[in-house]
Amino acid sequence: MEPYIRSTDITLTFTPKNRDAVTALKDFRIELNSGEFVSIVGPSGCGKSTFLNVLLGLLKPDKGEMEIGGKKITGPGVERAMVFQEFGLLPWRTVLANVELGPELKGESVASRRPRAQELINLVGLTGFEGHFPHELSGGMKQRVGLARALATDPEVLLMDEPFAALDAQTRDLMQAELLQIWDKHKKTVLFVTHSIEEAAYLSDRVIVMTKRPGRTKRIIKINLPRPRGYEMRLSPEFNDIKLDIWNNLKDELNARE
Amino acid sequence: MNRYLSQYRENEEPILGWGFIVLFLLVWEFIPHVVTLPKGLALFFTTPYHIGAKLVEMSTSSEVAFHFYVSATEFVIGLGLSIAVALPVGLVMGRFNTLNAMFDPFVTAFNATPRLVFLPLVVLWFGFGIWSTVVIVFIGALFPLLINTYEGVKNIDRVLVNVVRSFGANEWQLMKIVVLPNSLPYIIAGLRLAIGRAILGVVVGEFFGSDQGIGYLMAAAAGNYIVDVVFAGLILFMAISLVMTMAVKKLEDRLSRWRPEQVKTF
Ligand SMILES: Nc1ncnc2c1ncn2[C@@H]1O[C@H](COP(=O)(O)OP(=O)(O)O)[C@@H](O)[C@H]1O
Ligand SMILES: [Mg+2]
Numbered sequence: 257m258e259p260y261i262r263s264t265d266i267t268l269t270f271t272p273k274n275r276d277a278v279t280a281l282k283d284f285r286i287e288l289n290s291g292e293f294v295s296i297v298g299p300s301g302c303g304k305s306t307f308l309n310v311l312l313g314l315l316k317p318d319k320g321e322m323e324i325g326g327k328k329i330t331g332p333g334v335e336r337a338m339v340f341q342e343f344g345l346l347p348w349r350t351v352l353a354n355v356e357l358g359p360e361l362k363g364e365s366v367a368s369r370r371p372r373a374q375e376l377i378n379l380v381g382l383t384g385f386e387g388h389f390p391h392e393l394s395g396g397m398k399q400r401v402g403l404a405r406a407l408a409t410d411p412e413v414l415l416m417d418e419p420f421a422a423l424d425a426q427t428r429d430l431m432q433a434e435l436l437q438i439w440d441k442h443k444k445t446v447l448f449v450t451h452s453i454e455e456a457a458y459l460s461d462r463v464i465v466m467t468k469r470p471g472r473t474k475r476i477i478k479i480n481l482p483r484p485r486g487y488e489m490r491l492s493p494e495f496n497d498i499k500l501d502i503w504n505n506l507k508d509e510l511n512a513r514e
Numbered sequence: 515m516n517r518y519l520s521q522y523r524e525n526e527e528p529i530l531g532w533g534f535i536v537l538f539l540l541v542w543e544f545i546p547h548v549v550t551l552p553k554g555l556a557l558f559f560t561t562p563y564h565i566g567a568k569l570v571e572m573s574t575s576s577e578v579a580f581h582f583y584v585s586a587t588e589f590v591i592g593l594g595l596s597i598a599v600a601l602p603v604g605l606v607m608g609r610f611n612t613l614n615a616m617f618d619p620f621v622t623a624f625n626a627t628p629r630l631v632f633l634p635l636v637v638l639w640f641g642f643g644i645w646s647t648v649v650i651v652f653i654g655a656l657f658p659l660l661i662n663t664y665e666g667v668k669n670i671d672r673v674l675v676n677v678v679r680s681f682g683a684n685e686w687q688l689m690k691i692v693v694l695p696n697s698l699p700y701i702i703a704g705l706r707l708a709i710g711r712a713i714l715g716v717v718v719g720e721f722f723g724s725d726q727g728i729g730y731l732m733a734a735a736a737g738n739y740i741v742d743v744v745f746a747g748l749i750l751f752m753a754i755s756l757v758m759t760m761a762v763k764k765l766e767d768r769l770s771r772w773r774p775e776q777v778k779t780f
Contacts, residue, residue, distance in 0.1 A: 312680050332682045344677040348695045348772040357691075358681040389772040409681065 260290035266320035280306040282470035295456035298466030337406035352386040358409035376404040396427035568742040592651025600659035608667025647719030654711035662704025666697025
């Protein structure tokens, strides 16, 4: 089967004013099958967010191309949506208005976007908070809004940039389980960036380990654990073996400074 | 007793604020009764009672009403024009570096120059009267608004821009959905400054470049040593400043409902 998303070797160099140029990605390539859950782990600063932004259509690589469903990516598109690390909620908009952002920008009428937004708010468990502003929500609730917002345009691909990094451990476990449920039910393709080996192993079909900057693929590790995955699975020896495998690939890339 | 105390606690700020004004007026009123002022000073001295009486008298005079109308018109047109120019120019300068590079030296130079030095030229160009003052008001109010709007746009949250662009927003939608709301606190702060400058512009313009308006009345009265009228005009301007500032505060409260309330601490 043709992969749903694929790229040629992507290279991207930042040339900030008054600073040295930084090559964030060098010959990084990726293939994702439709409906797959893939995680990327790598040392911080290795270019993970940069890559997501290329895929999202916000950054143009210096070299290389990306294709989605056979079509070249030249900018943002409705088949892709991102869940941002620091939530990225518009603070002056209510939960409802934040969730409706995508459909609103697509020019959908209130009558058609409102019921769907409400449905998604219910889905992520925020019923009753439609009129709240972001500052009135906890971190976990904010990220639920971020997730609902990303789902609102009904994208094929969900890009997630360390979405749970700012959450406490319990909230994080809860959100992971809910994300898996949503993924299973709505058949999205997910590309998930995380710092947590445990999180990557628990959620993914495959884990891509990146090298330190300039980032390229170091190893791709297949996670052959049965689904649905429960919390107990995390305590099994197989799960620990997978974590160890990821760690062994990652540890040489980690810089003592970071 | 306790009830009064708790009522006082709730309204401590306004009670203290107004209380002090009342105290100030009382002391002022009684100065001539307590001390004998030297002759030279007594001539130019007046008390709150006389000023109040003058204000009441002026408020019924159709001539004063006309001058007030002139001043208000200058203020509204000048400030309105400055808002209409400063907002779009500030937004565009903040978004497009090329335009900023073009306009920035111009804005900086103009803003650093005291507005009074434009007055002779403005009077030559726009004539003695209302339009000169309007221009002075406009120049005064323009720059704080423009510079604040620009700063607000510059202080935009990159993440929010990315979020909105990722949903396919064009530059216009980006302005409407992120840039403008994000800049609003800056714009409001600029508006507050601009109102002060605009009132100053009315006064200065009418003092030196007009034969109409409350500022002109004051200047003319001062020339004839009619101190009551000068003070009455002063109070009128103070009152207008106060009302406008309060209106901006109301506007700010309305527009910032989404912001966290100040949390009470010990
Ligand atoms: N807009 C930018 N301008 C300059 N350098 C950048 C920019 N964005 C990212 N970088 C640099 O590129 C490298 C990769 O960044 P990023 O993709 O954010 O890493 P991470 O893997 O932690 O998400 C880092 O060294 C970062 O400093
Ligand atoms: Mg990152």
